[in-house]
Amino acid sequence: MKLMVLACLASVAVAAPQHLDERDARHIAVLRDDRTDDGQGNYQYEFETENGISKSVVGRPGSAGGNVVEGFYTFTFPDGTVAEVRFTADENGFVAESPLIPETPAHSLQQIQTAEEQRRQGVTWDGQGRRLTR
Template sequence: MKLVLFACLAAVAFAAPQGDQKPIVEIIKDERSDSGDGNFNYAFEADNGISMSVSGTPGAEGQSNMEGVYSFILPDGTTAEVRFTADERGYLPVSDLLPTSHPLPAHAIEQIRFAEEQRAAGVTFE
């Protein structure tokens, strides 16, 4: 029994932080405010370039509506930024990082224009 107790105490001692070890990532800014009525703000920044700032309000359907921005450093050293809203429509990010659809080819645009002309002229197909 004493051996098991000694082994447990040794494991705890070895698992404890040793000396003045610095955390891998240090938080250099951490600001938060909550008014208690569903409105809130927070912002943080880490020493590795990650940052986030968000403000929120109560939504009409019981959700929290939020607007914010977060950024981080890409492997090439540039900063990536994503702005977003989150509300009853869901999460809507905006960033140059996100893929976009390809533009329609000219022949497709012409077909759409022609179909709209036919629809406006009352042409129907059955």
């Protein structure tokens, strides 16, 4: 779950519009944009821009009726460091891997284990976080 939230935040940060002064605004050229789709749920796309952003994704039908998607994206920090995030998305959810994503703290793992145990016991909660069942 934490990885999904962090990956979403990273994607939003990378995709967020930059509020640039008109003097700093410039067109970023797409160097490569390759796409294939067989119409049966199998697809692939890759693109690369001149400012160091690239993405590569392969998708195929999954066994549970959804899609299985694997890929990676890269971007360059202002200091020139290249960041890479690899990901998969399937019937088990979205999982991102990168040195940019910190390890899950022990107290968070404990909270997740507690929530799983409560779920197994049938404990339910309302939308405000109040326990409905004992």
